[in-house]
Each structure stands twice: as structure tokens, then as C-alpha cells.
Amino acid sequence: MRRTLITVACLGVLAATAACGETVPQLPTDLGGPVGQQPPGSSAQPEAVTADPPLAFDIGKGVSLPKTSLQANMGGSVTSKFMTLRDRTGYIIAPESLSAVDVLTGGEKWNTKIEGPPADPNAHKGPFVEQSGPRPPLVTDKLAVGAVPLRMPEQGTTPGYVALAVIAVNPETGAKAWQTNAKITDDQYGISGGRSVTHVVGVTDKAVVASFAQSDHQLTVGLDPATGKQLWERKDYDAGSLNGDVVVGVDSNVAENSSMVQATALDVATGQQKWVAAAKSSAVEILQGDPAMVVLKASEYSSGHAFLKFVDPASGAEKFSAEGTRNLGPDSYGDCLYDEQSVLACTDSGVLTAYDAKAGTKLWSLPDQAANRVPPGGLTVAWHGALYGYTSGKQPIVLDAKTGKDLSTSVGFVPAWVSKYGAAGVDKEGSPKAYPVKK
Numbered sequence: 001m002r003r004t005l006i007t008v009a010c011l012g013v014l015a016a017t018a019a020c021g022e023t024v025p026q027l028p029t030d031l032g033g034p035v036g037q038q039p040p041g042s043s044a045q046p047e048a049v050t051a052d053p054p055l056a057f058d059i060g061k062g063v064s065l066p067k068t069s070l071q072a073n074m075g076g077s078v079t080s081k082f083m084t085l086r087d088r089t090g091y092i093i094a095p096e097s098l099s100a101v102d103v104l105t106g107g108e109k110w111n112t113k114i115e116g117p118p119a120d121p122n123a124h125k126g127p128f129v130e131q132s133g134p135r136p137p138l139v140t141d142k143l144a145v146g147a148v149p150l151r152m153p154e155q156g157t158t159p160g161y162v163a164l165a166v167i168a169v170n171p172e173t174g175a176k177a178w179q180t181n182a183k184i185t186d187d188q189y190g191i192s193g194g195r196s197v198t199h200v201v202g203v204t205d206k207a208v209v210a211s212f213a214q215s216d217h218q219l220t221v222g223l224d225p226a227t228g229k230q231l232w233e234r235k236d237y238d239a240g241s242l243n244g245d246v247v248v249g250v251d252s253n254v255a256e257n258s259s260m261v262q263a264t265a266l267d268v269a270t271g272q273q274k275w276v277a278a279a280k281s282s283a284v285e286i287l288q289g290d291p292a293m294v295v296l297k298a299s300e301y302s303s304g305h306a307f308l309k310f311v312d313p314a315s316g317a318e319k320f321s322a323e324g325t326r327n328l329g330p331d332s333y334g335d336c337l338y339d340e341q342s343v344l345a346c347t348d349s350g351v352l353t354a355y356d357a358k359a360g361t362k363l364w365s366l367p368d369q370a371a372n373r374v375p376p377g378g379l380t381v382a383w384h385g386a387l388y389g390y391t392s393g394k395q396p397i398v399l400d401a402k403t404g405k406d407l408s409t410s411v412g413f414v415p416a417w418v419s420k421y422g423a424a425g426v427d428k429e430g431s432p433k434a435y436p437v438k439k
Helices: none
Strands: 070-071 078-081 083-086 091-095 095-100 108-113 146-151 161-169 176-183 197-203 208-214 217-223 230-235 237-243 247-252 261-267 274-286 295-299 306-311 318-323 335-338 343-348 351-356 362-365 378-383 385-391 396-400 406-409 422-426 432-438
Touching: 083 422, 091 146, 095 146, 108 161, 146 176, 146 208, 161 208, 161 217, 161 378, 176 217, 176 230, 197 237, 197 247, 208 237, 217 237, 217 247, 237 261, 237 274, 237 295, 247 295, 261 295, 274 306, 335 378, 343 378
Parallel strands: none
Antiparallel strands: 070 078, 083 091, 091 095, 095 108, 146 161, 146 197, 161 176, 197 208, 208 217, 217 230, 237 247, 247 261, 261 274, 274 295, 295 306, 306 318, 335 343, 343 351, 351 362, 378 385, 385 396, 396 406, 422 432
């Protein structure tokens, strides 16, 4: 293929403006030492305040998280996230392992090794914005699944190759269920695995879907969730979202023009093609949203205009479209965050607009001159009806995702992850830190 594709939202699993390297307010330093420590020999977990969604965090009770959970730049902003926060457990993917940590105590729960030499052992080390590397693992009640690139060594006269390694473990114990290494290509010289993007886009009872993307090489595989056996594969294809029994991704194998891309839907169990949308595009990005609607950003090949599109996952029919204002480059529409319930919030050229994630209809937007309200300076994460970010004056804020109204101005800090137990981000030095819910 001809070009480098970025097919999952910088939010993907990344926070919108913070993930793209924009400076956000630095977190406060701890007001005390580590808390939540249990007496020697005690296995009891500390009692925790919970809220859904939380509106404030206790900045005096922060605990350190592993450095492998995120990458931050020299300004103290999160640029890449390698952790998935689920309740009080953070699941972290690293080049050599998949691990879990209790974000209220900072204690490691388990660490499961990925077998094989990593193809990108230094992924995301250093204080620079870098969009390659493994994306946060996908966690369900049954499995925690991550994906990394491996560089398999030569065996005698058999040349080495780069593989997409997918590891599945028990989310409670870390016991390995299986690991599958899918060969990317037989070309041992044309691909290294470094600066690639690897991610898991879906875990269902029918298949686990994972992708690898690096420059001109893309591969998506469907694996049996019980055994890891490969069910299907699709080259020149990078999966972006799972919508019921349909997986939707960026397809760079377009016969009409080798410089075009499109959104292609596949059956999650068989890999068979279902429909095509956003045809004749120069760039396509699949966003995370409600399973009832495929959401994507696409730049028209002929005009360069960028659009946010809501598409029916069953038929591929376009339900709603909004044109962006920037129209420059593959990410020209703007940045979007899904609150994991019903709202998709998108920022485009200083305008924050919220959409019904199931219907694609507009809910509200800021600025609102009549009400004398301006949009936040940036959003970093959305969760359960709340939008977290900071004001133009760099103060933490929480907005109601459905109405756009202020929910809290006493948040404590600007989070990159949120759950009912706590939140996580970076401290003053740019190191990973977690804070419990205050209210």
C-alpha cells in the first residue's frame, strides 16, 4: 500500500486533546504519603468511596502507578495510554507483558509474560508525542486481551518474521488462556514491527478481533475466544469498532484507486465482507461509540472536505453527516469522545458539539452566546454521562454529557481515566498517578 494510516481515534483508547499532545493542567503534588496500605498479612481491600459518575477526587490520597501505564510529554500531558481502567483495576499492556494493578493501593495484582521477543521493546519511551505502540487492552468479565508486535527469529534457513501477538488471560487471576502469533508478512526485510500500532477491537463469544498497522502493512485477524485458533484474516485492513456481529475497519485495498481508502464491514465470526461506506476517501478513522451506530471521520478524496458520519451497522446506510471546518489532513474533522452510555462529544475548531450516540442527532453545542457560556479548553475523558477536562483558565471541570451544563468545578485534577472508584492521570512530574473518588 501507499501511505501510513491512523485508523483508531487518538482517543481509542486515548483521551481527546491530551492524547494528541496538547498541554493540559499539571496535577497537584501529593499532600501526604501513600495511603490505603494494608497491615502485613492482611488480604482485605480498603473501603472505598464510589460515585457514578464521580465529580471530585481526593488529591491527598494519590498512589503511584507503573510507568508502563502511560506516556507523558515534557509539559506533563498524557500523550498515549496503555492502560484500561475497569472498576478499581488497571490493566496494562507492555511490549513484554500484560499486567493488572489496583489503582487504590498501587499494588500489582498479577503480571503475565508475553512469550517471544518484542519487535518494539522501547515503544513509547521518552518525552515525545508518538502515536505508535500497543493500544490499551480490551477487558470483559471473561477475558483481558492485549496485542503487541513480535519479531520472531530465524530458524536455520527459515527466515524470521514479524507477528501480531494476541494474549488472552483471566482478568481476575492473570492465568493465561492462550497466546496466538499471527504472521504479518513473509517479507522479512520490508517490515520491522517498530513504530507499529497493535490493538484489540472486539472480544465476543464468536471471535476476538485484533489488528496490526505499520506504514504499508495492515492485518486484522479473527481468533476463537476459547482457544485462540485463527478463524480468518484480512490484509490491508485495520479494524476500528465492533458493532454487534459486525466489525468495521479502514480498508486500503481499493481497486479503483490505490490512493483511496474506505470503511468496510466484516462478519465478526467469518471475516466475510458485509458492506462498504465512505468510499472514495483519502482518509478514514473509525471512532469508538455506541454499538447501535458506526461512527467515522472521513476526508473526501476529490475535495479534501472532512465529515463526521453516523452509519447503520446492519446496512452501511448513512444516517447523519456533519461537515468539519478544518478540512486539512486525515484528522481534520476534530476529536471525539464517547461516554460509554449515550453521548458522543466532538470538538472541532473550538466548537464542542454533543451527539446522541445511538441516533446521530445533535444534542447541544458550546459556545452558547445567549447563555454567556464558552466551551472547555479541552476534554480528556468521557464516562457515564460526564465529560472531564479543563477550562480555558486551566481549571479542572466536569460537564453533563447530555446537556452540556457544568456538573462540577471542584474536581481536584484533570483525569485521563475514570471509574466509579477513582481516576488516573499524571502528577506534576508527568508520572502516572491514581486518586480515589471523593464524591
